[in-house]
Amino acid sequence: MGRGGRLITVACVVGVSVLAACGGGGGGSTPALPPTNNGPSAKPSGSPGPTATPSGAPTASTSPAPTATPTGGATATPPATATPAPTPSPTPVQTPTPAPQPTATPTSAPTPSTLSLHAGSGYINGSTDGQYFLTSAQNTHNNAGEGNLLPGDPDASPTGGGQGDPVDGVPSAATMSENYHVHAFLGLIVNGTEITIPDAVGFVNPFGDFPTTDNCTGGYPNTECWGSAIYEMHTHDPSGLIHMEAPSPVCNPDVAGSTPPCNMSIFTLGQFFDIWGVSVNPGFAGNFGRFQGPMTVYTSPLQYAGCAQALCKTESTSYTQYTGDPRAIQLYSHTAVWIVIGTPPSSPSSLPNIIWQIAQ
Numbered sequence: 001m002g003r004g005g006r007l008i009t010v011a012c013v014v015g016v017s018v019l020a021a022c023g024g025g026g027g028g029s030t031p032a033l034p035p036t037n038n039g040p041s042a043k044p045s046g047s048p049g050p051t052a053t054p055s056g057a058p059t060a061s062t063s064p065a066p067t068a069t070p071t072g073g074a075t076a077t078p079p080a081t082a083t084p085a086p087t088p089s090p091t092p093v094q095t096p097t098p099a100p101q102p103t104a105t106p107t108s109a110p111t112p113s114t115l116s117l118h119a120g121s122g123y124i125n126g127s128t129d130g131q132y133f134l135t136s137a138q139n140t141h142n143n144a145g146e147g148n149l150l151p152g153d154p155d156a157s158p159t160g161g162g163q164g165d166p167v168d169g170v171p172s173a174a175t176m177s178e179n180y181h182v183h184a185f186l187g188l189i190v191n192g193t194e195i196t197i198p199d200a201v202g203f204v205n206p207f208g209d210f211p212t213t214d215n216c217t218g219g220y221p222n223t224e225c226w227g228s229a230i231y232e233m234h235t236h237d238p239s240g241l242i243h244m245e246a247p248s249p250v251c252n253p254d255v256a257g258s259t260p261p262c263n264m265s266i267f268t269l270g271q272f273f274d275i276w277g278v279s280v281n282p283g284f285a286g287n288f289g290r291f292q293g294p295m296t297v298y299t300s301p302l303q304y305a306g307c308a309q310a311l312c313k314t315e316s317t318s319y320t321q322y323t324g325d326p327r328a329i330q331l332y333s334h335t336a337v338w339i340v341i342g343t344p345p346s347s348p349s350s351l352p353n354i355i356w357q358i359a360q
Helices: 269-276
Strands: 116-119 180-190 193-195 203-206 227-231 241-246 286-288 291-293 295-299 312-314 320-322 335-341 353-356
Touching: 116 180, 180 269, 180 291, 180 353, 286 295, 286 335, 291 335
Parallel strands: 116 353, 180 335
Antiparallel strands: 180 193, 180 241, 203 227, 286 291, 295 320, 295 335, 312 353
16 A cells, blocks of 8 residues: 655664763872982991011111111001991881772763654655555455454454454544544654554544545545544554544643643553554563564653644653553653664664644
């Protein structure tokens, strides 16, 4: 089933976005002890005594009689002066060098994704529109394959999806009430490839995609509008936008801060899964339909997020990992949910931003 809309393919960016490890400093080395000063070496100050000089031969008669010179008598050597023992210089006391304390490396801010997806207005998100989640339910409007799954379909749960009877307390009807009308987003990424969430989920015996001249489509392509019955949770296009419409409570969905705003959640993601009939088994070895592997779930803040500005956007930096059963996720206005099968992203912020084409 081809689509004429714009194709937005998401590659799960596996880049470094957030954590930076804290680095630690090492201790300083201890210097070697300085050599000990032992003073000058001892050196003797004495010298040997004089050697005795022998007397000479007799001279002529005119010379006076010689004076006898003592022979052989050695002159006494004065005693050596004792050199004082050197006084050792005191060895300086070593002052230990304090080890530098590790400096914490600040955690880097999340890197926001540069990719934005449009939710609503006939956009197709993912590259697999018409390939997966096809139903074998009978269709009398030349639109085979679209709608809720039956037991035995390749991606179906054992019980399949709704075929008109209430599912988990959620009824279907021929037309929808606008008293409560808000939107959520569901995205599916398998091993880095975004898998399209189909249009006509929540429809029984859906009519085909009408041309843009049909007043139901609002002028947008790829938009499913009609069916024999429509559940209060459904999709109109393959963008991942979930419409939630109910007769009560009565609130104003269009303006943030209005009185009273539609700031409550009355539906869960599990109810949407059961209406659709898709098999979802959370856990380490989980599956979503036919896709099996480790499952990781990320959500925007699970609280009311109304906006009335021209561009209503959910930033990827707001995503956090959800560790519980995804069936229990409460869907508020502009709740975004990503289910990742296989290798998780490097950080939640690497997942795409969501631009809401519908403000409520």
